[in-house]
Amino acid sequence: MARSDERAGRMWRVNTLGFAILGLLARRPLSGYRVAQLMREPIGFFWNAGHAQIHGTLRKLVEAGWAEYRTEPGPGPHDKKLYSATAAGRAALAEWAASPLPTPQPHDELLLRVYNGWLADPAAMREMLTAELERREASLAHYLTVRAEFEADGTPEDPTTQRFVDYATVLNGIGSERYVLDWLRWLIGTLRD
Amino acid sequence: MARSDERAGRMWRVNTLGFAILGLLARRPLSGYRVAQLMREPIGFFWNAGHAQIHGTLRKLVEAGWAEYRTEPGPGPHDKKLYSATAAGRAALAEWAASPLPTPQPHDELLLRVYNGWLADPAAMREMLTAELERREASLAHYLTVRAEFEADGTPEDPTTQRFVDYATVLNGIGSERYVLDWLRWLIGTLRD
DNA sequence: CCGCTCATGTAAAACGTTACATGATTCA
DNA sequence: TGAATCATGTAACGTTTTACATGAGCGG
Known part of the structure; x- marks a missing residue:
């Protein structure tokens, strides 16, 4: 697995950041901004990413059918998007969580x-x-x-x-x-x- | 510091991998191939990189004046290059080792x-x-x-x-x-x- | 003669960081 | 009125991975 949209020409091989974000969305619907906050505070001890990376990955998760969003009028020039995990996204996440770990490549x-x-x-x-x-x-x-x-x-x-x-x-x-x-x-x- | 060749138009800001490699060269002269091996075995527990990245970084270290090499006829189509750290490279490394740590960005x-x-x-x-x-x-x-x-x-x-x-x-x-x-x-x- | 180790490199793609850009609301 | 928080996005750059490319020498 870890692949999405088998029929499409270009497939995005979901990376670890994708699963990190999906793990947050599987718990509760979130805006991209909130995801970025959670990447600092509770998740920050074991994973992190900046907002630029997060917005792009959210878009790809939606394209893959693993997340979806509903739009709300937000402050500022853009609409606020509330993302949540789809059933397919949850299933993929559950399978990934218990799949064999790749050998770690430490940077300490x-x-x-x-x-x-x-x-x-x-x-x-x-x-x-x-x-x-x-x-x-x-x-x-x-x-x-x-x-x-x-x-x-x-x-x-x-x-x-x-x-x-x-x-x-x-x-x-x-x-x-x-x-x-x-x-x-x-x-x-x-x-x- | 952590900068090199002040006069040149384009300067390479030495990154952590640069210091990781320099740390190996400061101990003994090495070929790029040997550096790649050491990145797996004793250093692998806390840092790693593939040979493609290592060759490029070695070239930049030489351009920066922090490493130098002498050529030896090697097996295969390319000459073997034996790299070592220069005095400037050692000094930069010593200063870097004790400089304040950036806040870690874990990926576990x-x-x-x-x-x-x-x-x-x-x-x-x-x-x-x-x-x-x-x-x-x-x-x-x-x-x-x-x-x-x-x-x-x-x-x-x-x-x-x-x-x-x-x-x-x-x-x-x-x-x-x-x-x-x-x-x-x-x-x-x-x-x- | 097959595969392993030694040995270096390039190119493309993917991933990640930093800087730029916009703008409403809330609190001091 | 100025700063912080909420909110999303793009562009440029730098880092890292993966794949391609070559080839000698050695041991089985």
Whole structure:
């Protein structure tokens, strides 16, 4: 699958961003602007895209028959478009979610900096790593708050609910920040003079 | 900085891939082919690129005066080129390594799958996650072997050596795989019927 | 002789970022 | 009245992937 409109001459092979957006539309109807906001805030930890890319991908999802929209008079020169996932879109998304993962192709600039850090001034390195430590401490604190809010209403247990998968991604965030923080503290410790 | 050849009309703003490659050349002279191999094997955990991209970036690094090469007769229709970093290239790399990190823009497909997993068949989801678990168990085992080899020769302690930064990236890999494995085991557990 | 490794390159297409462009409403 | 938020779009540029193209040397 991951293909749409078998009969048409030009087919768009739906990419990961397409599924990221479709995943938001499968939850509730959204304007392109709202999609861009959600790409920053709750989704931002594991995926992101700018509004220019989002508008284009929404258009392609509609062409593919996986999303549709209704127009509303909006502020500004253009009409507001409220997008939602079609039944075909939901089915494709469900199949994609459980399909085999491609081998990941990581791009982690922090590790690349450390790998070349033997050449750098240790004091400057310590400063950069301390800034990163603080950024991630704030990030962890945020995830812990969100987790507490979830658990106050009862720990989610049913993996076929939105609430559960949201909770699962927050737990991942906590684990991820915790291990990096430990590693950063150790690294900064080795840079003491 | 991160700019080169101030006088020329067109300047190439060196990108992260440029620094990734320069970091390899700063350690030892390499052919483009070898760079591509190293981008898979030791660097692959935190950065990667295909050979088409690498050859182009090497050319730009030379134009920028940050790398140079000497030609050797190679197999096949083209000469072999042995690239190395220039003094200017090393200086730029050292400065870049400790400069402030841009805010990361993550692209984690595993989390995106889980986020949409509430729509998917739990059994299919369990299968996908189990495959990922096995892939990462193998990866952890590999990092543990590498760490043992490092520590057999004495734990690296000087952060201005290549040996130390290599060791640091391996420790990061171990921590990273361990937390994901814990999280995956918990997640798969919630999908038992 | 077949396939693998070594070795470099080009071209086209797809993907992603940044800048430009417009304009109503709401809040200070 | 000025800034922020809501709202959509295009154009240019830069990055990344995929496919095409070539060919020597080595091991089975």
